[in-house]
Amino acid sequence: MRRAAERFDAATPAGRRREVDALRAFAILGVVLGHWLVTALVADGGSLRTASPLGEMPWLAPISWVFQTLAVFFLVGGHVATQGHASAQARGVPYRRWLRLRLARLFRPVMPVAALWSVSAVTLLLSGTDYGTVRTLVKLALSPLWFLLVYAGLTAATPLLARVHPLWPLVVVLHVDVVRFGLGGPPWLGWVNLVAGWAVPFTLGAAWTRGEAESRRAGWLLLCGGAVATAGLVAWAGYPASMVGVPGAAVSNLNPPTLAAVTFGVAQCGLALLLRGRLSRAMRRPVLWAGVAGANLFALTVFLWHQTALMAVTASTLPLGPLPGLHTAPGDLGWIAGRLVWLPVFALALAVCWAAFRFCELDARAVRTRRRERPARVAGPSGPAGGPAAGRRPSAVEEVRHV
Numbered sequence: 001m002r003r004a005a006e007r008f009d010a011a012t013p014a015g016r017r018r019e020v021d022a023l024r025a026f027a028i029l030g031v032v033l034g035h036w037l038v039t040a041l042v043a044d045g046g047s048l049r050t051a052s053p054l055g056e057m058p059w060l061a062p063i064s065w066v067f068q069t070l071a072v073f074f075l076v077g078g079h080v081a082t083q084g085h086a087s088a089q090a091r092g093v094p095y096r097r098w099l100r101l102r103l104a105r106l107f108r109p110v111m112p113v114a115a116l117w118s119v120s121a122v123t124l125l126l127s128g129t130d131y132g133t134v135r136t137l138v139k140l141a142l143s144p145l146w147f148l149l150v151y152a153g154l155t156a157a158t159p160l161l162a163r164v165h166p167l168w169p170l171v172v173v174l175h176v177d178v179v180r181f182g183l184g185g186p187p188w189l190g191w192v193n194l195v196a197g198w199a200v201p202f203t204l205g206a207a208w209t210r211g212e213a214e215s216r217r218a219g220w221l222l223l224c225g226g227a228v229a230t231a232g233l234v235a236w237a238g239y240p241a242s243m244v245g246v247p248g249a250a251v252s253n254l255n256p257p258t259l260a261a262v263t264f265g266v267a268q269c270g271l272a273l274l275l276r277g278r279l280s281r282a283m284r285r286p287v288l289w290a291g292v293a294g295a296n297l298f299a300l301t302v303f304l305w306h307q308t309a310l311m312a313v314t315a316s317t318l319p320l321g322p323l324p325g326l327h328t329a330p331g332d333l334g335w336i337a338g339r340l341v342w343l344p345v346f347a348l349a350l351a352v353c354w355a356a357f358r359f360c361e362l363d364a365r366a367v368r369t370r371r372r373e374r375p376a377r378v379a380g381p382s383g384p385a386g387g388p389a390a391g392r393r394p395s396a397v398e399e400v401r402h403v
Helices: 002-011 018-038 058-067 070-091 095-107 110-126 131-142 144-156 167-182 187-210 216-236 259-274 276-282 286-297 299-316 333-376 396-402
Strands: 040-044 047-051
Touching (some): 002 286, 018 070, 018 276, 018 299, 047 131, 070 095, 070 144, 070 187, 095 144, 110 144, 110 333, 167 187, 187 259, 216 259, 286 299
Antiparallel strands (some): 040 047
């Protein structure tokens, strides 16, 4: 294992900012663990319904503060997208080609999960499965797609957002919430925040690229300002303390994003920026870096299939009867203890999904790498020096070198 980690370390370009990869891996891990901890599929008669321990035990809301890490992902996404677009411009790559390659990387891994659940939904309905159960399962399985659609839209707008100050989308979120909650505006208005809310960390990532968020002062300002604003909104403006959706709650901070969720994300971005130095030093350890690099290679596969892994374990164990922490209602600490026991089983099921479908993400990267290197490719069966051969998928070590 150590030798493999050293190969990963040696394959990494000297100028690669490893802390960026570490933040992305942390964000994906937070989302996966967060969903596994607060999503319960309760066996109710002959059907399955969703529930959350946050609904029965609201004092667990701080758990959502730790694992709701999407803002960090959008921060990194904005930083990487603006850097990548600037680099493409410098190389003379047209915007359309740059965008096409990035969107292919995003959406190619989506095809298997969408196809599988389309077939599964039809099969379950034809077999007489309760419609509510099928709807619950499909909604959970495909829920990660909303993130990809918003992320793709912001990526497409990178040339514009690279010049937008983060205060502008924040002002939009503020006005939407004032009209929606303070003036009794229509509920659908909140969906404007689906774009504006996540544009805030995305444009913070662009500001990071421009060098405007490099100082520790900027990090502390974002962390403290966001934390104080969030605390005030929860304590005095009636926003929920949970930063994720809770089934049955009147207001969700995440669906669509509220001002509290956005200010909380600002605080997270500030903390992430402050931790860059420590993360950079930690990533100099080959074993740690190999884990982070491997997670980044298949981040989309893990993200897209983690809910399917949870549901596969839940459904396959139904004949064994209601199992604590898996099929039972999350109403006490016993459920939490049981759920913690099931986490390694979810991880094993996710590893099976990863092994089966990781090729889609590798293929998307291989296409992007071949197109990027096409002008410099020389004839021969092994491709350009140091690059993956044409017609085959790159190895993991090659991926670290070329991503």
